[in-house]
Amino acid sequence: MTRRTVRIAMNGVTGRMGYRQHLVRSVLAIRENGGLDLGDGSILWPEPVLVGRRDLALKAIAERHGLDEWTTDLDAVLTDASIDVYFDSQLTSAREAALRKAIAAGKHIYTEKPTATGLDGALDLARLAHAAGVRHGVVQDKLFLPGLLKLKRLVDGGYFGRILSVRGEFGYWVFEGDWQEAQRPSWNYRSEDGGGIVVDMFPHWEYVLNGLFGRVTSVQAHAVTHIPRRWDERGRPYDATADDAAYGIFELDGGAVAQINSSWAVRVNRDELVEFQVDGTEGSAVAGLRRCRVQHRAHTPKPVWNPDLPATETFRDQWQEVPDNGEFDNGFKTQWELFLRHVALGTPWEWDLLAGARGVQLAELGLRSSAEGRRLPVPELSL
Structure with missing residues (x-):
């Protein structure tokens, strides 16, 4: 089987949910299973890039799990053409601005909810992502x-x-x-x-x-x-x-x-x-x-x-x-797998930023x- 790499900027992994459910029990668990079998003769291999505000905490997590890449510079990550997906599990108040930047940079979006602090912002994110042609999903675990x-x-x-x-x-x-x-x-x-x-x-x-x-x-x-x-x-x-x-x-x-x-x-x-x-x-x-x-x-x-x-x-x-x-399986991991298939193969997907706006x-x-x-x-x- 051939191996395809998908590079994921994971912002907010120093928080409880971002670390336990999304990094350890989802993305790293997929890696421990040998990657995600796409069913077309290829394996999708997720490569996380840890993003956050606390450099010491990011470094400790990276060393604990044998990861090479971490940064506190979100703008630099989003301008990196090798990054395919931006994931956000930050504080709610910081999420909307980061998602806007990621959409503008052409990254596929996967995010925790609520996607914004108000409906106008949440709807605008959905419209921006749709117009940009990026794939987008909201965690509905x-x-x-x-x-x-x-x-x-x-x-x-x-x-x-x-x-x-x-x-x-x-x-x-x-x-x-x-x-x-x-x-x-x-x-x-x-x-x-x-x-x-x-x-x-x-x-x-x-x-x-x-x-x-x-x-x-x-x-x-x-x-x-x-x-x-x-x-x-x-x-x-x-x-x-x-x-x-x-x-x-x-x-x-x-x-x-x-x-x-x-x-x-x-x-x-x-x-x-x-x-x-x-x-x-x-x-x-x-x-x-x-x-x-x-x-x-x-x-x-x-x-x-x-x-x-x-x-x-x-x-x-x-x-x-x-x-x-x-x-x-773990519900977070199951949805991650579905989203990554959606990114790689364009498989059907219903839990998008418009669905996230309904929650807001x-x-x-x-x-x-x-x-x-x-x-x-x-x-x-x-x-």
């Missing part, structure tokens, strides 16, 4: 989780009949940082730095709902800051100016209603950190990161409300596990809905 892949299998197979509702619960307790170190960076809790759970999670809910059940046609949200004071990475107190919880109702094309709670101020009493319950006329399912359980219409018990007597049924035991029926739109409308206390329509977007 949750669609590739084993639990949601099983859920999509059920949807595609008509298991639910007419889908009535979707209920999602996401979140966990993020420590304030005073007596235990916080699990998330402090900028997540400062709106001036692009933080907030609506900005972070509503783009996820847009592509999950759109990809599985139908386009979001309206949103009504209530965003709050439950923990107003936190401590940063150096132990310094700061005011949390961004929302850390959001309670949303989303109407979907076709009539189903989705309710999703998102919170960094909730203690987990569920099997997984995110779970979705789907109820339909013919059956229901509960899907998380990995598991998916179902209850068909024919197997649905008949509970009777009687608060004077203790419940004798174990409701969780009345659900059936959906089998894997296959092996599931939903977050923007969610915050506006919360501020104005009303339900808002979600218009369709186009280039």
Whole structure:
């Protein structure tokens, strides 16, 4: 087999997500597997060039993984004709400007979300990339989780009949940082730095709902800051100016209603950190990161409300596990492979910068809905 090299400028790999999921568990994992078999007699070999603001951190990562190239000079990387793809997992507030530069330099684009801090910027990026003729993609990793892949299998197979509702619960307790170190960076809790759970999670809910059940046609949200004071990475107190919880109702094309709670101020009493319950006329399912359980219409018990007597049924035991029926790879790696095939071969691709703009739109409308206390329509977007 012949080997084709694709050089990828990876900006933001010193951050938790950029390093763990995108560099180590995706790009380097593809290399450890011998590259990506393109099916045409060639292997695509990803060659990462590490980009960031902290030279010592970049050097340490490069040495740890036997990589040769790293730099703090983004402009120099983007003028390098040998770079094929620009990937961005920086702070949200820095992303739009970097993506604009990369598009102008003619690089293919793969990026974390949100793609911009506002809808106008996100749509402009999509239009610029389309006009430039570069291939572009946005990370939509949750669609590739084993639990949601099983859920999509059920949807595609008509298991639910007419889908009535979707209920999602996401979140966990993020420590304030005073007596235990916080699990998330402090900028997540400062709106001036692009933080907030609506900005972070509503783009996820847009592509999950759109990809599985139908386009979001309206949103009504209530965003709050439950923990107003936190401590940063150096132990310094700061005011949390961004929302850390959001309670949303989303109407979907076709009539189903989705309710999703998102919170960094909730203690987990569920099997997984995110779970979705789907109820339909013919059956229901509960899907998380990995598991998916179902209850068909024919197997649905008949509970009777009687608060004077203790419940004798174990409701969780009345659900059936959906089998894997296959092996599931890391969701980030799976989407990376699909995008690299798209770059190399022009294979079909649907998770582009316009899809990313829909996520920014939903977050923007969610915050506006919360501020104005009303339900808002979600218009369709186009280039």
